[in-house]
Amino acid sequence: MIELKNTVKKFDSYTALNGVDLKIEKGTAFGLLGSNGAGKSTILRLLSGIYKQESGEVLIDGQPVYDNIAAKQKVFFINDETVQFGSFTLKGLKNYYKTYYPNFSEELFESLRKRINLPLNKKINTFSKGMKRQAIVIIALACRTDYLLLDEAFDGLDPTMRIIVKKMLVDAMLDRQLTTIISSHNLKEINEVCDTAALLHNGKIVFSREIDSLKGEVHKIQAVFPQNADGSPADFTQEDFASTGLKILHFERSQSIYYIIAKGDEDTVRAAFAPKEPLLLEMIPLTLEEIFIYELEVLGYDSNDISGN
Amino acid sequence: MTATTSAATKSFFGKRFLTDLLENKKLLIINSLLELLGLPVVSILAIVAMYIDKLTENDPDFYIDLYVIIIPFIFIAVGTIIISILLGFVIALFHFNYLYRKSIVDMHYSLPLSNTQRYFADYLSGLSIYLVPVFIAVILSAVILAIGSVFVDMSEFWEVAPYIFKAGLVVIVGMIMLYTISVFSIMFCGSTFEAIFSIIAVNTLIPATITCVWFAISTTSSYGMVGESIFYSPVFTATSPFGAMVFFFMYLFDGIDRSMDGINNYYDSMLIRWMIVAVIMTALYLAVSFLLYKRRKAESVSKPYVYKAFFYAIGTASVYCIISLLISSGINIISSAIAGVIICGIGWFIMEIIARRGFRRFWTAPIGFAAVVCSVFLVCGICKVTDGFGAPRHVPAAISVESVSINVDDTSIFPYSVAEINFRDRDVIKAVTSLNKDAVDRHFHFDDYTYNEIGTINRDKDRYDHQHIEITYQTIYGSTVKREYSVMSFMLSDVVQTVLCSDEYAKYAADGIAVDAANASSSGKYYSSYSSVKKGKVGGKITISNKLGQSESSVSLGSESLAKLHDAYMKDIQNMTPEQLRDGNIYCMFGQYWVLDSFENTLEVLAERDLSVDMIERSDISSGGYSSNNKDIWTTSEIEIINSPRFYSRPKDFFGKDSKSSYSRYYYDSGYYGSGDDLDKYSELDGITSAFSDNSNSGYYYGDDMESEVIVNDALLMLLNNATPIIINEKPVAIIHCKNATLYVRDTAENKALLKKHYYGD
16 A cells, blocks of 8 residues: 655745645555656655655555555656656667566566567667657556556547557456556546546645546536526525535636536535525536546636636 | 565666666767777786796897887877776766756656666766776786786796785776766756866866865965875875876885885775775765756756856855966065956856857856855965965874874985884874974964073074974875975984884884895895895895994805894884983994994894904095105094084974075085084084984095094094094084094093093194
């Protein structure tokens, strides 16, 4: 299990993580979401023992990670760069990592390599960006660590390769309970691969939940209410709905139609709307991307605000 | 289970070490090629040179211009050796590249390694790539030379080989230091430019700052300090690769010579001390690097300077060096300081722009520069006010001195080569430190001392015979302390007596006699040390003369006889008491070495050979003529009698407040010599100390002024026989320059009577 307890990480005067608490159970496919500079990569680097936190704890299976060989041996980190492998051949890179990870499986490596047909003895700097990414992914999987951390994992892969690589990851998760932590801006992919996700903003965790329950908790509501006695359209404000105990993430009205994004399970939402006797009440499930956008909007990370519109 | 995990994690060090070697195998190949073109090629050239040398020796008609053949290859070999040495910092840069290349830092830091394992594995793999080719080249060279010695007589080379090996050790330690300092420098930086710049800066600034600080101390009117002494100190030689290079060349060109000459060689103990200090310093650089490495964060990569204090340290050292160099250049101090500040300012702001990657918060740059300049001037000011931080007052305690050497410019005190003896004799050390303290005390408490004030017509007060001396201490702490002073010659009395009665001088003098004798024999072979004479079981030719260097007679001695004479002379000196030295008569001279009447063992060996020396006779003073005034009086131009020494100086000139310790000026008093009328005036000069007659130079000094008509009578001959080159803190009644010898006439009733008789007749 991975645990971050009240973790603070600073870069000079800039606080990248500000008291983050996070738990990731073994065997989870965990997605790290967040705005740019939210602290996703920082968390991954803390978990792989690259960075040392200023305060708090970063634990893998109950052991601190930084400068701890036993803990680090359980983790493989793939960052968003590929230039570092340029001077190696795939064979050389495999041998390099094989030295450090005693569970390395030659058979697994060979089978994965054959699936994506990567040359063994060519210098990696002659590979395309996608091929480089594939190369390090198959090495990471062959290292057979308990935890695999991927920063922008699918960057540079073509759609076919994305499917293959995702399948590789899913196979590993199913075969040996690999815990995967994926940081990506591509929410569709997180949605596809991960079962749990956390949203980070300004160095803090906004939420950390199973994606399915997350989707069931946020709803896009379209509602139409009866006209007033004088024939004018019903006039409700955001506060009218918030006062019922709903957490309104987004509120918009067009003529008599209300578009509302609200947090809470379906029954709670319906119960909150019932006193206002809506003529129409339609609840549409949100995509992860929409949840991401609306959650951050509440925190002031609104595309309209940022672009100045 | 725990044990298995522990063993597994420990083995990562070895794995990292090996992967590092493999990752940098290209560097290993390049270094190996360079090394193979270095020492082994030099070895082959040495064999060829020796072979051609032998051919030339055996066949005078055989001629090959050796240097034309060898020099191009020497250039190639030396060039490759220099490049392979400089590879040290390239290897360090490659092995710790993840500290300044952002793209690879994650890869290295995320591996299952502890910081300690990563650091030491990287350090040692780099060191292996750097040094393993050197060891291979050394072994290969040894094999080549061993094979070569089967075909060519290389006995001379094998004699030098142990010293070359020691010099090689200096190179190896220097290389380890270069590599370690490079690693140390990289720890401060997070980008490529700064990493390279820092390596160059640290390697340059450590020796430069030490030198500039020392020169500031020794030039700030610091009494007795010697600027160049810093180059002998481990503070300079053992703290940086540049210092190690200076030490290497010193050892190569001076130390090996001394060792081969068999002169008491302080380089051997200096080498051990240097090794100890250099290894400690290297370990220190390594330890500090490790601490910095552990402390630095992965995210520091791409910052120009991870530790900003380092940038200011480099800047301060550079500013100090430039300003102190300009100030000590002798140009006007204010204009030098202003020029220094301008030059440093330009450099400083350029470096600030580079380090800041622009003009971010640039207003702090002038503040930083002003603080640095102020601190530099403050240090210079304190140095001036404290008279070189009090260093001139420091005299090593005798107990802390391992050995000492003393050089007196005037060869009438010691022969030049005595300066090469490194005395370990405690009595000599005590005498020298005591002399040193005396000189320092006379300078810093000048008013506490009174000097004879004998005011006479047209003369200055306080006339003294003075000597310029240089003292070099090797302390038990590994430092070399050098001082120079001008002192009145009587102050040297104790030192002269203890030196000449010491066992080390006894051995030096006896060895000198034997080596001179061996080299004077007809074999034509040159011997540099007594050990080689003894080893070669060679005899020699001894030349005996009177104290004027006249009436030479020589005799050939077999190896056993020569050894017997050597041992006898050594024993006699060892047995000699200071009283015997002071009051003894010179029986004869072996070249420059005198034999006293009290040297029983030596005289016994001479008697066995029927060798004796006659009294000085008229015939010993040749090229005479009759007086221009009286054709009955036999005169000579080879003798000069001085009743009042003409050369003198004043204590205030070398002990006074603004005096220079290296003062060496003599006043010349032209009117006082060679006349019976001046018999009473010698007392104006205080005690003279002199233990040798410099047969080669005294004529040079006095020749021009020699009187043409010194009367040669019986009184003069008796005076010559009574006179001695050894006078210790006495006022001689006269000084006689005869031929090339300087002899002193002691102040006795007999000598005074003889002087009168010489001048005025019966």
